[in-house]
Amino acid sequence: MTRLVELEATGPRKLDPADIDDEKGDVAICQCGLSNSFPFCDGSHRHTEGEDSETTYVYEDGERRAVDRVVTADEG
Ligand code: FES
Structure with a gap:
């Protein structure tokens, strides 16, 4: 399986404690390339x-x- 992914970001997103989801207690980073909230x-x-x-x-x-x-x- 291969996906064509187009990205517009020109830099990384640095995670900090504010990115932690209070309900889930974690941060999920997208690895499929389809997220509308990429990199999350x-x-x-x-x-x-x-x-x-x-x-x-x-x-x-x-x-x-x-x-x-x-x-x-x-x-x-
Ligand atoms: S891994 Fe969940 S949206 Fe990409």
Whole structure:
């Protein structure tokens, strides 16, 4: 499984004690790339349920689409 993720941030988010969720007592960092609160997990990873490990997916407007391959501008 591969996902194409576009990011706009130009620097890191430094965690501090204020980032700790009082109810949960922890901070969840997004590793799927789909969070609308990146770098924090907002539960959007649920959209990845059922992904096939051999398939590449693109997520747009909340919709998942399987693609043959992703071509970047660098590949010309
Ligand atoms: S791990 Fe990405 S939204 Fe939860």
